[in-house]
Amino acid sequence: xxxxxxxxxxxxxxxxxxxxxxxxxxxxxxxxxxxxxxxxxxxxxxxxxxxxxxxxxxxxxxxxxxxxxxxxxxxxxxxxxxxxxxxxxxxxxxxxxxxxxxxxxxxxxxxx
Amino acid sequence: xxxxxxxxxxxxxxxxxxxxxxxxxxxxxxxxxxxxxxxxxxxxxxxxxxxxxxxxxxxxxxxxxxxxxxxxxxxxxxxxxxxxxxxxxxxxxxxxxxxxxxxxxxxxxxx
Numbered sequence: 485x486x487x488x489x490x491x492x493x494x495x496x497x498x499x500x501x502x503x504x505x506x507x508x509x510x511x512x513x514x515x516x517x518x519x520x521x522x523x524x525x526x527x528x529x530x531x532x533x534x535x536x537x538x539x540x541x542x543x544x545x546x547x548x549x550x551x552x553x554x555x556x557x558x559x560x561x562x563x564x565x566x567x568x569x570x571x572x573x574x575x576x577x578x579x580x581x582x583x584x585x586x587x588x589x590x591x592x593x594x595x596x
Numbered sequence: 597x598x599x600x601x602x603x604x605x606x607x608x609x610x611x612x613x614x615x616x617x618x619x620x621x622x623x624x625x626x627x628x629x630x631x632x633x634x635x636x637x638x639x640x641x642x643x644x645x646x647x648x649x650x651x652x653x654x655x656x657x658x659x660x661x662x663x664x665x666x667x668x669x670x671x672x673x674x675x676x677x678x679x680x681x682x683x684x685x686x687x688x689x690x691x692x693x694x695x696x697x698x699x700x701x702x703x704x705x706x707x
Binding site (some may be wrong): 500518520526527528529530570571580581582584586587589 | 599600627629636638639640642643651692693695696697698701
């Protein structure tokens, strides 16, 4: 069975400080990993996917298969980064029909 | 930017009643999904739908649930006889093949 673990329910950092949101997964096959963000009163939005290897809003995430991790990082947090962040996984080879397995989410609060 | 739309935003229903949640996926998308999130818990996959049939479903998606694409635009989730534990946010999502795009959700409250 596949599982996504986000160990921190709440993470509070000061503006300008570095941020790291942890995500670990267990999956026997080849995973595709995503980070979704949900700003207050808004829908879940895709932030990053590991195969794109891009930086969005200053965030990056690297898939570490040895550590089965996909941590989300940003060097300098901004107040507008305050939101719920969800790590999600699906089978890389499953085509488009596979459902996502989500972590419980981390509530990131950026203090001024 | 095209969006997934869901109606209603909030549905209140008596236990035992049938409820239909509606979704309009993004128009050129081929894959459709339903998820739910019970208050305080994680987002959970219910079902995926492709080429007019269910592709994958989770253990949660039992005989009380059904999905349908009644026309070229809508994608619905029906719960036949609602239970108190069906109270949750229900999210619809769609994709071409890559990332899934989510709607705002329908809050379902069972009394």
